[in-house]
Amino acid sequence: MEPDFTALDSYLAETDTDGYLIDADSDNSDLYYLSGFEAPDPFVALYNGDIHLFFFRSLEYGRAKKEAQADTVKRGSDYNFESLLKEYDTDEARGRVLKAFLDEHGVESIATPPRFPLETADLLRNHDIEVTADDREVITEIRATKKEEEVDHICEAQRANEAAMARAEELIDTAAVDNKGRLVHDESVLTSEQVTKEIELTLLRHGCGLDETIVACGSDAADPHDRGSGPLRAGESIIIDIFPQNKQTKYHADMTRTFCHGEPEDDTLREWYELTQTAKEAAFDAIEPGVTGEAVHAAVCDIYEQAGYPTLRSEPTTETGFIHSTGHGLGLDVHEQPSVSPKGGELHPGHVITVEPGLYDPDIGGVRIEDFVVVTEDGYENLVDYEEQFIIGE
Amino acid sequence: MEPDFTALDSYLAETDTDGYLIDADSDNSDLYYLSGFEAPDPFVALYNGDIHLFFFRSLEYGRAKKEAQADTVKRGSDYNFESLLKEYDTDEARGRVLKAFLDEHGVESIATPPRFPLETADLLRNHDIEVTADDREVITEIRATKKEEEVDHICEAQRANEAAMARAEELIDTAAVDNKGRLVHDESVLTSEQVTKEIELTLLRHGCGLDETIVACGSDAADPHDRGSGPLRAGESIIIDIFPQNKQTKYHADMTRTFCHGEPEDDTLREWYELTQTAKEAAFDAIEPGVTGEAVHAAVCDIYEQAGYPTLRSEPTTETGFIHSTGHGLGLDVHEQPSVSPKGGELHPGHVITVEPGLYDPDIGGVRIEDFVVVTEDGYENLVDYEEQFIIGE
Numbered sequence: 001m002e003p004d005f006t007a008l009d010s011y012l013a014e015t016d017t018d019g020y021l022i023d024a025d026s027d028n029s030d031l032y033y034l035s036g037f038e039a040p041d042p043f044v045a046l047y048n049g050d051i052h053l054f055f056f057r058s059l060e061y062g063r064a065k066k067e068a069q070a071d072t073v074k075r076g077s078d079y080n081f082e083s084l085l086k087e088y089d090t091d092e093a094r095g096r097v098l099k100a101f102l103d104e105h106g107v108e109s110i111a112t113p114p115r116f117p118l119e120t121a122d123l124l125r126n127h128d129i130e131v132t133a134d135d136r137e138v139i140t141e142i143r144a145t146k147k148e149e150e151v152d153h154i155c156e157a158q159r160a161n162e163a164a165m166a167r168a169e170e171l172i173d174t175a176a177v178d179n180k181g182r183l184v185h186d187e188s189v190l191t192s193e194q195v196t197k198e199i200e201l202t203l204l205r206h207g208c209g210l211d212e213t214i215v216a217c218g219s220d221a222a223d224p225h226d227r228g229s230g231p232l233r234a235g236e237s238i239i240i241d242i243f244p245q246n247k248q249t250k251y252h253a254d255m256t257r258t259f260c261h262g263e264p265e266d267d268t269l270r271e272w273y274e275l276t277q278t279a280k281e282a283a284f285d286a287i288e289p290g291v292t293g294e295a296v297h298a299a300v301c302d303i304y305e306q307a308g309y310p311t312l313r314s315e316p317t318t319e320t321g322f323i324h325s326t327g328h329g330l331g332l333d334v335h336e337q338p339s340v341s342p343k344g345g346e347l348h349p350g351h352v353i354t355v356e357p358g359l360y361d362p363d364i365g366g367v368r369i370e371d372f373v374v375v376t377e378d379g380y381e382n383l384v385d386y387e388e389q390f391i392i393g394e
Numbered sequence: 395m396e397p398d399f400t401a402l403d404s405y406l407a408e409t410d411t412d413g414y415l416i417d418a419d420s421d422n423s424d425l426y427y428l429s430g431f432e433a434p435d436p437f438v439a440l441y442n443g444d445i446h447l448f449f450f451r452s453l454e455y456g457r458a459k460k461e462a463q464a465d466t467v468k469r470g471s472d473y474n475f476e477s478l479l480k481e482y483d484t485d486e487a488r489g490r491v492l493k494a495f496l497d498e499h500g501v502e503s504i505a506t507p508p509r510f511p512l513e514t515a516d517l518l519r520n521h522d523i524e525v526t527a528d529d530r531e532v533i534t535e536i537r538a539t540k541k542e543e544e545v546d547h548i549c550e551a552q553r554a555n556e557a558a559m560a561r562a563e564e565l566i567d568t569a570a571v572d573n574k575g576r577l578v579h580d581e582s583v584l585t586s587e588q589v590t591k592e593i594e595l596t597l598l599r600h601g602c603g604l605d606e607t608i609v610a611c612g613s614d615a616a617d618p619h620d621r622g623s624g625p626l627r628a629g630e631s632i633i634i635d636i637f638p639q640n641k642q643t644k645y646h647a648d649m650t651r652t653f654c655h656g657e658p659e660d661d662t663l664r665e666w667y668e669l670t671q672t673a674k675e676a677a678f679d680a681i682e683p684g685v686t687g688e689a690v691h692a693a694v695c696d697i698y699e700q701a702g703y704p705t706l707r708s709e710p711t712t713e714t715g716f717i718h719s720t721g722h723g724l725g726l727d728v729h730e731q732p733s734v735s736p737k738g739g740e741l742h743p744g745h746v747i748t749v750e751p752g753l754y755d756p757d758i759g760g761v762r763i764e765d766f767v768v769v770t771e772d773g774y775e776n777l778v779d780y781e782e783q784f785i786i787g788e
Binding site (some may be wrong): 027040041058059060062063077082090114115116117119120121122131133135197204205209212224225226316319323324334335343 | 434452456471525527599729
């Protein structure tokens with residue numbers, strides 16, 4: 001892929017800064033996007049119109065020269081790191097080497113991501129480099145607008161996600177119910193952990209991995225970040241939220257469905273489900289270029305508040321009702337720009353965002369439904385192909 | 395687990411610092427170790443003898459109050475974050491809230507991990523908090539010494555690792571060879587990618603995940619960080635390096651074996667294998683409390699250099715021979731303290747370290763063998779139970 005760094009060039013020009021510096025490992029998506037290089041240990045990337053990579057140690061050097069999207073690749077020995085280590089302590093040696101690397105490219109002032117390592121910043125400041133944390137996060141901002149190739153990667157991850165969701169739904173759908181109301185297969189109780197494992201095995205077979213999955217039943221489902229544990233029960237809501245990453249492309253998908261095996265014990269859940277579908281449609285209706293993420297979020301809050309439920313907008317400390325944002329950008333990170341929340345800025349074509357309204361109450365359970373869309377010139381396209389059916393297993 | 399933070403107390407006293415502050419997500423092992431809390435989004439932990447957690451948003455607040463190992467848990471609304479956001483920009487509001495959080499605990503000076511976010515540090519400095527990056531990494535240092543419970547977690551991950559290695563070895567061992575020298579099963583060519591997938595499925599069934607696996611054949615194997623791709627071949631060395639993480643405990647294992655299906659095409663490989671076994675034994679012979687990681691590494695370099703192979707010690711820019719460190723600590727991170735390298739300090743009982751000598755040359759291939767041990771009062775205990783057999787499939 002050939003990223004378009006025009007916005008980064010403008011940012012450096014506007015702020016009168018010589019270069020943009022990242023010091024991270026490639027779990028940092030800005031670094032991966034800039035360098036096209038994956039490495040487990042931290043390395044340094046400088047953008048000053050060209051892309052320059054630097055590795056203190058030689059281990060990744062050869063592979064980076066072959067694989068990275070970079071104009072130059074250097075390593076410690078190019079700046080006498082080993083001899084400096086004999087003369088100075090490690091930090092001072094690191095500082096001198098980084099200073100030499102920047103000097104070589106005529107860079108006296110740098111902008112960095114907000115989470116740039118403090119120690120590296122202080123070492124450079126000691127060598128009179130001007131270091132400013134870029135609170136706009138300009139590379140993250142560039143990443144928010146996806147090229148067609150990136151949308152394809154996200155859709156590929158989503159096909160795996162749909163296969164995994166289908167497997168989870170099948171397990172809940174085809175379960176029997178024991179005399180304690182627990183779902184069972186072949187006389188063994190079906191747990192969150194088992195469904196999670198089946199989801200993960202399915203994803204892996206489709207080339208995707210993930211760190212976490214949410215399969216949360218009953219009161220677990222009332223906490224949006226509870227991953228869930230223990231037996232799944234009939235008549236309670238079961239939230240399944242899967243956000244896999246394709247191992248090759250590193251792009252994510254993200255989808256949530258809520259199921260109930262049999263009739264819900266509490267009729268409120270059915271009402272919540274329908275209201276959440278309405279809220280999701282209200283969000284979709286609002287999405288088009290030029291509209292803000294804030295406005296899309298407000299459309300969801302309107303629906304819930306009109307129905308009498310608290311939101312973080314109406315009650316900032318509420319622990320029940322709609323207690324999170326409507327959505328987030330999706331790409332190399334599972335949560336990235338743009339935000340679909342009170343702080344969400346303007347949407348543009350190529351933005352990929354989730355829409356995931358939900359309602360929560362520990363006494364009742366939780367309901368969340370999540371799709372994601374790409375913003376287009378005249379609206380949006382929903383990239384999720386998975387039906388919504390709350391009550392299954394009947 | 396009840397971590398022992400005596401060394402952190404001493405560090406704060408010695409440096410006359412009021413508290414230790416971390417701002418990260420729980421992929422940061424220092425934060426996870428300190429807080430016992432797993433969260434996908436960044437949060438803040440302060441140690442000042444007690445442990446205080448802070449979340450800007452409410453999403454994780456309830457779960458943290460229930461699950462975290464913390465004396466207090468606070469959130470943005472406890473310090474009027476929402477109203478400050480109306481008055482100031484996000485950064486200024488964040489800075490004021492963090493200042494109020496520190497004020498509440500009487501903290502005017504903080505130490506932070508070296509990779510603490512620059513933006514947060516600068517916000518606090520603007521509010522006259524003294525911020526110093528702790529280049530000793532004292533929490534990482536504390537983590538290096540494992541309690542028995544942690545060693546058990548690592549061993550549990552290793553049993554999964556051994557099952558995965560056995561599956562990989564079986565695939566190579568039982569393969570046929572086609573007329574192009576490629577390994578085949580049921581007439582389809584066996585690739586690195588397929589073996590990797592089988593390893594990952596096995597690990598997942600044993601409760602472990604991993605981001606990367608190395609199954610590297612021939613010239614791929616000559617680059618220690620090349621994950622490998624494409625067909626596996628008879629007569630070439632195949633390096634398999636697996637470093638899974640147990641999903642529950644978050645502790646890692648790490649083991650490497652090198653296999654060759656049938657007789658090696660280049661007899662050098664057999665010599666390398668035996669020499670690497672000798673180097674590994676030399677490292678083991680050196681390991682006991684009080685010995686430095688540097689000395690253990692030197693023992694390996696001695697063996698290779700005496701046999702006429704370059705090492706980074708004898709030739710700092712060599713790209714063939716022994717081109718990495720001997721090993722590293724293993725725990726919540728797959729690479730952590732202590733280092734078994736030229737910069738490796740003293741080993742102590744409870745340190746868990748890998749020993750992984752190897753030789754590499756793009757014209758020949760690569761060989762690496764890796765076990766890991768826990769340092770004991772009178773030496774070490776090897777925690778790996780997996781035989782070493784280079785030539786298989788005959």
